[in-house]
Amino acid sequence: MTNRERRNLRNGLLFILPWVAGFAAFIAYPLGASIYFSLCDYSVLKAPIYIGGANYQELATDPIFWESMGNTLFFAMLFLPLSTGLAISLALLLNTGVRGMAAYRTIFFLPSLTPMVASGILWMWMLNGEYGVVNHALNYLLRPFGVEAPTWLQSTTWAKPAIVLMSLWGVGYAVVIYLAALQDVPLQLYEAADLDGARWHSKVRHITLPLLSPAIFFNVVMGLITALQIFALPYVLTNGAGGPGRSTTFYAMYLYNCAFRYLRMGYACAMAWILFLIILGLTLVIHRASRRHVFYAGG
């Protein structure tokens, strides 16, 4: 190693040092500690006591753990396809080249900028079973058929779909990514398809979607992670209670309650690691599936 190389290495290490120190103190250490705590009876207020796999064993038979897991998977399974479909549809609509498109794009992106708590409170009023604007419209349409609109957040059946509906409000980020990807679709492919007499839906099906697939893959993975970690919105809407009747007790909410309400940090750490493994597993599954369905234009 020459002097110059050595100096470069030293300077390089020096420059990276703050990041390494931050990473070690705020990410690596807590990660490692949480593995250890997940094997402990740990209340935060007292020193941890090692108990082996007891926390994991208890999780297997904890009915609320399974209920919260079920709620979260239900949410993710409903939210992911809906948000993907909606975002792609919006992106396609916003890519048509109509006049004033920049304004439309801004309008559709704006809700993503609203703070979650503010939009949550607003939606709470819009979905109010008695006075909500949504139910006014729905009842106008449904009452002639003798059907009543649901009470949304008051109902154990409809509370989760209501939260899906609210979450779809923030679909703007995905739309922006799809829009960017749409700009990359080579125009000559559409021209060739036009010459062959392809219709609009054939072009979408055979050109747009395949070339959009890397963006879809990215958004699905990110959406899955977000959906499985859903916390802030239901927490605000139910004041942390996850009601009615635990219908909106999602995984991350139960985890939070275990850690900070029931003072069972060890148990919460075990839950966090299980969630990590679930997210990792599902991401790997999607990654594997993507090999057949995702096309990279570069080859």
Place this chain on the structure above:
Amino acid sequence: MLPAVSRPVFAFGAGCLALLVCGCQVLVPQSQDEYVNGRIRITYWEKWTGFEGEAIKRVVDHFNQIQDRIYVDLITMSQIDQKALIAIAGGDPPDLVGLWSSGLPSFAEKQALMPLAPFMEKAGMSRDDFIKVYIDVNCYRGELYGLPTTPATTALHWNKRMFREAGLDPDRPPRTLAELDEMAAKLTKYDGQGHLVQLGFSPAEPGWWPWGWGFWFGGQLFKDDEIAFDSPENLAAFRWIASYTNRYGAEELRRFQSGFSGNFASPQNAFFSERVAMVMQGVWLANFIHQYAPKLEWAAAPFPSAAPGMENVTIADCDSISIPVGAHHPDEAFEFIRYLCSQEGLEMLCMAQQKFTPLKNVSPAFVENHPNEYIRLFIDLASSPNACHTPDLSIWFEYSDEITAAFDMVLFGLDTPEHAVAQVQQRVSAIWKRAKESIERREKAEGKVAR
């Protein structure tokens, strides 16, 4: 000679050093902060905001004025229990913390709060100065970990105008639970399409004590060191809750209640907007009526019980003040508690918050000048032998969350009272068994260390 250092590297190094110095400033407790003008600085975290926050601020300001040794620094804190937990665990807690009595056992069990008996003895204070129930709620396994600041009891509040309109005597509240149900039926109204527009009573409005209804049936939550939820009394309470669902229909009740749920401190409150004629509420309700519905014609009386001969049943709880373990100046902190919990301090605080004081001795002027004309009722309820409270149980939050979920399921007609009660009993007994094992394990581990 020192090696030559290039300019960017020097700037970078200097920056790091500056950061490090700043970091140390933050991390190391500041000795100069412990004194204010030569007085010992006590930090006091309290949860109150608005006029309740103003009330405690006045008491603190007065304390800071009348003596020259201690300076109390009042800091308003949201989610105080969780922040206190982190501060205590981190070894740098405030000197005083205002918790809720219901959360006290879980802190006390983990030895996060200092027992107050030695301080009280030194200061010549006695537990007997306080109304018994407010000492009970601040005890864990017989040891006192907090003193009551602002207490509360609950009572039936009814709308006199609606009573008159329904042909009931507006000055005569129901005396038994059966009578309350009967009156509730008379006070309930439907619109032309068969939808509820006015409700006499609902066990879910405001729905803050789903775990407490058993008290009016003679039930208990915890007895002889065991979870006692599956008693016939608690089951009867859940059957009574289900009777409201059966009478009005789960969907209709839900639709009606969705119009005002979560709107306590607002004119949309079901009681203020005259959509529910009778509610069980605490002593604080009068403040909010004055603020949001000053023209409301209302009165208060003990909530009637189902058990014959059982009178003046109420739920008593309070805000408390405690000294966290690790507090820098526990003696000075207690000096402030001593002032706050004197008749002068508590009457100043509780009058401004429009509550009653937890002390047995009350000055006649306090009751006479109190803005809540029913204050005597709430004071008397606190001394009732049937004043009930949350159990002395470190797993109380798990227990109450389980009851709340069961209550929702029964109210929405999704579960039977029998199954719901049995399920709570079974689940919470398992949680209690696990918690007891954890306590034993800890005692064993600490015993080893001590040896």
